[in-house]
Amino acid sequence: MPHVLFLPAQRSAEVSVGASLLEAAQACGVEIHIPCGGQGRCGRCAVVVQGGDGRLRRRSTIRLSPADIAAGYALACQSLVLGDLAVVVPPQEEIARHLVTAKHAVAVEPPAGYTVADQPLQAFFLALDPPSLADQTDDWSRLQRGLAGAYGVSGLTADMDLLRRLGEVLRSADWQVTAVVELDAWDRPAGPPRLVDLLPGRRTDALHAIAVDIGTTTVSLFLVDLMTGRVVARAADYNDQIRRGEDIISRIVYASRKAGNSQPAANSVNSANLVELQALVVGTINRLVEQACRRAGVEPKQVYKATVVGNPTMIHLFLGVPPEQIRLAPYIPALNQVPSLPGAAQALGLAIHPQATVDCLPGVASYVGADITAGVLSSGMHRSEALRLFIDIGTNGETVLGNADWLICCACSAGPAFEGAGVEHGTRAAAGAIEEVWINGDTGEPTYRTVGNLPPKGLCGSGLISLLAELFLAGLVDKRGRLNQGWPGLRDRPSLGPRVRRGDHGLEYVVAWAEETAIGRDIVLTEVDIDNLLRTKAAIFAGFTSLAEAVGVPLEAVEEVLIGGAFGQHINVEKAVEIGLLPDLGTGEGWSRFRFLGNTALNGAYLALVSRAMRQEVRNIANKMTYLELSADNRFYEQFMSAMFLPHTDARLFPSVASRNT
Amino acid sequence: MPVTIPQTKYAGKVREVTIGATRAEGGTRSRTVTVGGETTLPFLLHEGEMPHPPAVAVEICDRRPADWSPLLYEAWGEAVNDPATWARAAEAAGADLVLLHLTGPVQRADGSTPTAQEARQAVRRVLEATGLPLLVFGPGIADLDNELLVAVAEEAAGERLVLGVCEDKNYRTLVAAALAHGHLVDGRTPMDVNLAKQLMILIRDMGLPLERVLMDPSTGALGYGIEYGYSVMERLRLAALNGDAMTQQPMLVTPGEEAWRLKEAKVGDGGVPAAWGDWAERAITWEVLTATTLLHAGADVVCLRHPASVAEVKAVIARLMAGGKDGK
Numbered sequence: 009m010p011h012v013l014f015l016p017a018q019r020s021a022e023v024s025v026g027a028s029l030l031e032a033a034q035a036c037g038v039e040i041h042i043p044c045g046g047q048g049r050c051g052r053c054a055v056v057v058q059g060g061d062g063r064l065r066r067r068s069t070i071r072l073s074p075a076d077i078a079a080g081y082a083l084a085c086q087s088l089v090l091g092d093l094a095v096v097v098p099p100q101e102e103i104a105r106h107l108v109t110a111k112h113a114v115a116v117e118p119p120a121g122y123t124v125a126d127q128p129l130q131a132f133f134l135a136l137d138p139p140s141l142a143d144q145t146d147d148w149s150r151l152q153r154g155l156a157g158a159y160g161v162s163g164l165t166a167d168m169d170l171l172r173r174l175g176e177v178l179r180s181a182d183w184q185v186t187a188v189v190e191l192d193a194w195d196r197p198a199g200p201p202r203l204v205d206l207l208p209g210r211r212t213d214a215l216h217a218i219a220v221d222i223g224t225t226t227v228s229l230f231l232v233d234l235m236t237g238r239v240v241a242r243a244a245d246y247n248d249q250i251r252r253g254e255d256i257i258s259r260i261v262y263a264s265r266k267a268g269n270s271q272p273a274a275n276s277v278n279s280a281n282l283v284e285l286q287a288l289v290v291g292t293i294n295r296l297v298e299q300a301c302r303r304a305g306v307e308p309k310q311v312y313k314a315t316v317v318g319n320p321t322m323i324h325l326f327l328g329v330p331p332e333q334i335r336l337a338p339y340i341p342a343l344n345q346v347p348s349l350p351g352a353a354q355a356l357g358l359a360i361h362p363q364a365t366v367d368c369l370p371g372v373a374s375y376v377g378a379d380i381t382a383g384v385l386s387s388g389m390h391r392s393e394a395l396r397l398f399i400d401i402g403t404n405g406e407t408v409l410g411n412a413d414w415l416i417c418c419a420c421s422a423g424p425a426f427e428g429a430g431v432e433h434g435t436r437a438a439a440g441a442i443e444e445v446w447i448n449g450d451t452g453e454p455t456y457r458t459v460g461n462l463p464p465k466g467l468c469g470s471g472l473i474s475l476l477a478e479l480f481l482a483g484l485v486d487k488r489g490r491l492n493q494g495w496p497g498l499r500d501r502p503s504l505g506p507r508v509r510r511g512d513h514g515l516e517y518v519v520a521w522a523e524e525t526a527i528g529r530d531i532v533l534t535e536v537d538i539d540n541l542l543r544t545k546a547a548i549f550a551g552f553t554s555l556a557e558a559v560g561v562p563l564e565a566v567e568e569v570l571i572g573g574a575f576g577q578h579i580n581v582e583k584a585v586e587i588g589l590l591p592d593l594g595t596g597e598g599w600s601r602f603r604f605l606g607n608t609a610l611n612g613a614y615l616a617l618v619s620r621a622m623r624q625e626v627r628n629i630a631n632k633m634t635y636l637e638l639s640a641d642n643r644f645y646e647q648f649m650s651a652m653f654l655p656h657t658d659a660r661l662f663p664s665v666a667s668r669n670t
Numbered sequence: 671m672p673v674t675i676p677q678t679k680y681a682g683k684v685r686e687v688t689i690g691a692t693r694a695e696g697g698t699r700s701r702t703v704t705v706g707g708e709t710t711l712p713f714l715l716h717e718g719e720m721p722h723p724p725a726v727a728v729e730i731c732d733r734r735p736a737d738w739s740p741l742l743y744e745a746w747g748e749a750v751n752d753p754a755t756w757a758r759a760a761e762a763a764g765a766d767l768v769l770l771h772l773t774g775p776v777q778r779a780d781g782s783t784p785t786a787q788e789a790r791q792a793v794r795r796v797l798e799a800t801g802l803p804l805l806v807f808g809p810g811i812a813d814l815d816n817e818l819l820v821a822v823a824e825e826a827a828g829e830r831l832v833l834g835v836c837e838d839k840n841y842r843t844l845v846a847a848a849l850a851h852g853h854l855v856d857g858r859t860p861m862d863v864n865l866a867k868q869l870m871i872l873i874r875d876m877g878l879p880l881e882r883v884l885m886d887p888s889t890g891a892l893g894y895g896i897e898y899g900y901s902v903m904e905r906l907r908l909a910a911l912n913g914d915a916m917t918q919q920p921m922l923v924t925p926g927e928e929a930w931r932l933k934e935a936k937v938g939d940g941g942v943p944a945a946w947g948d949w950a951e952r953a954i955t956w957e958v959l960t961a962t963t964l965l966h967a968g969a970d971v972v973c974l975r976h977p978a979s980v981a982e983v984k985a986v987i988a989r990l991m992a993g994g995k996d997g998k
Binding site: 486487488490492493646649650652653657659 | 838842862863864865867868871872875916
């Protein structure tokens, strides 16, 4: 009988020829994790076999790359023992890195060759000669003279507040000061330079800025140290405006109403509701600034610039500009290309330096904004010959198709489900969020992993995708997204056990019992939640299929699919395909055509913040992009209805899912 | 100059579905009705085959319904008080199929809730009264439908009844009952090509052969959204003929129910402008025109209410099947 030695445990078992490695491990008490119940679906039981040639038969290698197989990786539940073997059981974390379908967010790095000297914002240290009877130059002129002499900066401007403080700062610092100067802006390339702040002593380390992505559902922010160009802290939270409407249309309607009245406000700029929405989003940003600054040990007053992206509605509301024309034909926003706003932080209520410049990146059309142009910027698709599809899985389901020669985009109202909103136990992708789930096909019991391996708080986007896919593959929900209760006598599963039960919102599936959670309540997924997820995934799928159809490009011709979204650090492409959110490009090689870029809008804002070239490029992208209006297109509705199914009404579009489903 | 009539040849074919079972087949029907099998659009007999004429089902109830038009009570007379008598009258009026509608609290004068036992009895009596294949529809209240139709399925095991209506909310129970007792189902969706297709997939996934499924795309009466229903049926049929396996089911529609709930059919002389003309003529014409329109959209089974409409619609079908000539 073959002899199997397990390392590092140093235990061995004698098993008959044809037994699985899993059985061998169990025979000698070596624990191998099998979340999917040993069905070869999850890939979590991967082990490294030494000397496996001819002594091991792999029934399935579905989760392993060719390189993994060459290195000896095998799925314990799917590999049969034919002869003597030595098997290394790697730690779980190591296995996770080998799963070819889990796509990890690309890292955010400053552009190559970053140097603070290229920045529009500069911190100049000045050791000025104190005034004397021999040198009676006034303070302001003395400062200007110092800057011109040491750094060649001339024609300096400054605001009143700074002029009033000038004399006191210079004297208390004994004429050793740091001048924070903004030399120019993208729309004022020749200056004049503006004195933003005057700090006592040598404070060239003070220079910070923020990149902000105002999402309809989630606001995210990077705090950037301009000396190094690095992101020193990040923060994200739900947009406080959600309480005034979940989607952009209801926010626009709310903003244009007189408070407490359904009539449109007489003077829309001063509408109390618009003022309220503006304050809500600024309040969210300020909270994030405070958090990020605290973590990085930076004073909020040392943040001298904010680069902001968001869809046009979010930008209008952030600036307090009436947004109602976005909703009304012919759908013309007040601002797509916002000028740079020197010293606007104070007027907007941002709790950074009051004289900080606010730079809103340009958008394309009423429903495709700077979040998408910034997303394209960070994806690099506008520079590549290869045809790429970029899908931003957010509340507004924006999609861009194209390459270096052309770009076309669309947006559709997808809903906030994948950001964890509008789902009973949804949560952002933060610590404690369930981000991956496996369900044992025989017992219906789940296994899950949370961000930071903490007790679960709820389900984030990737967790929801994963859970829905597993429920579907395990036969617990039907193709219409309804939970099966079992039907006596008809299948081999008369009852589904305690995990499927009737709750306040119809049937629900219990992912985690109250005692294992951080919230002290059962974490469930209800049929209403599943409906919301279906609508969201159907809208996103219908968006990019309509777009591809409109330009006559088959999806198979797309060389790479770029995914953006607030999924935290990873998304499992296979599961997203299984529920019909992403197109089925085949298994194995097909999966390698997906790339997860993380929060592309924020990454793009960051690039435009730290690089003049990138700031120019994002303008070019906005000018170049064609916009497809889906509301004028019957195709979208048709596509949407056929995508309201798992994975899709037309099974031919999902051959790899169909083959695993029968 | 010779003129060639262009012809379209389709790759797909509508499935044939047989309703009812004779003694030899495990039921008690004196004959069965097969619908479907088309290889072309309705009545384009020069292009392809239409092996079976569309069938006419006559709708009866298990007891006198409280909400029908007075014209219908007048036409059926005493028969409306007893399902067995009514079934025989329907057969005499020319029905190919009998549609037994189980009344719910709303349709019942006393507002009572029907019991499974009553439903079993009504079905048993209708089966004994007529040899025609039978369709049985519940009152349209999900929980009640499940309770009554499961009992009916068991009572009439082997008869190849059509159980309805089977929707995405209750398809599991109805399909399970059809599977267990050898029946068919009528799968109804609200006027949408994709929804219709999705329900067929769900039903098939439960293991019911598609040879036992009718597709009911819903319809509206003439003047009340029939264009929308027509377009959906036409698109479903074109998809079927072009090879989409999940749309290749014969279609059932209920023009009788739709036409007879309108003001034009329900409200008599005095309640409407005089220019609307004779009440009975108007109401029957409405039902007939609704039904014939739907036949042109691809209906394989039309459910009617008035005996005069049955005769007219059957005559239209006969003529269309004879290539426009008098089919008698």
